[in-house]
């Protein structure tokens with residue numbers, strides 16, 4: 671790789687997320703046939719993109735079809751590692767596969783791979799390769815694998831509305847927190863943090879009629895995609911990424927209620943959220959913005975009771 675993995679911002683001070691490289695799907699009639707015992711998910715509990723896959727796996731009852739491994743929450747010079755010495759980190763766990771770091775799997779899949787080593791990935795034990803490292807596509811094909819379980823998270827009649835919402839939420843919220851936090855100029859920071867809060871205002875308005883879900887009166891991927899950013903907002907993004915024009919709990923009552931209901935009423939959301947790993951990862955790994963690695967104790971509690 672030409673530049674250090676710790677080098678997040680471009681020369682103009684703006685953070686740009688790379689385009690994912692492995693873009694296949696587990697799907698009947700393709701080389702990635704749905705088969706028990708064949709696929710393995712790798713996540714970081716800290717990562718909002720990987721969290722999408724964990725929530726979907728759980729909602730769709732794919733626990734035995736898709737076992738998973740958790741990387742250590744510290745993201746170092748060599749990328750994510752399979753160290754186990756942290757509460758909840760599991761080591762590589764993929765039978766017959768030797769890997770000390772996530773990058774080892776990327777190089778087994780493509781020895782010329784020269785982009786970032788990101789989670790989530792889905793590993794294929796038969797073909798020894800990565801099926802996908804793009805969370806937005808992973809959650810779609812997991813949804814399609816078991817249409818009868820957990821409701822349809824991307825129903826035909828709501829697709830247009832979901833796509834439209836996903837589009838601005840992705841750029842200004844999911845990625846907006848990173849673009850604010852990794853900005854290295856005042857201008858880049860302000861150019862991203864303002865649209866982020868405008869979008870939070872817009873979401874607050876959408877939820878102001880007391881609805882439980884963003885689109886169509888039912889749980890969809892739009893809720894999953896927003897949840898994994900909003901659950902990290904007060905504990906991490908407000909302080910670490912300087913997204914402090916407001917907090918969810920104090921300034922966004924409807925978003926806060928939407929968040930708390932998903933978390934407390936649906937175990938797929940609660941059981942996949944690990945605040946200790948989330949806080950440890952961000953505050954320790956990004957030393958360019960938190961030089962000491964000290965993890966703040968608040969907010970208390972991580973998420974308010976219902």
Ligand SMILES: N[C@@H](CCC(=O)N[C@@H](CS)C(=O)NCC(=O)O)C(=O)O
Pocket residue numbers: 675690716717718719720745749786787788789790803804805806
């Ligand atoms: N587009 C990807 C983004 C995944 C991503 O950026 N993951 C981060 C963790 S939050 C990562 O693994 N970063 C490691 C690195 O960039 O070195 C997706 O949605 O799956």
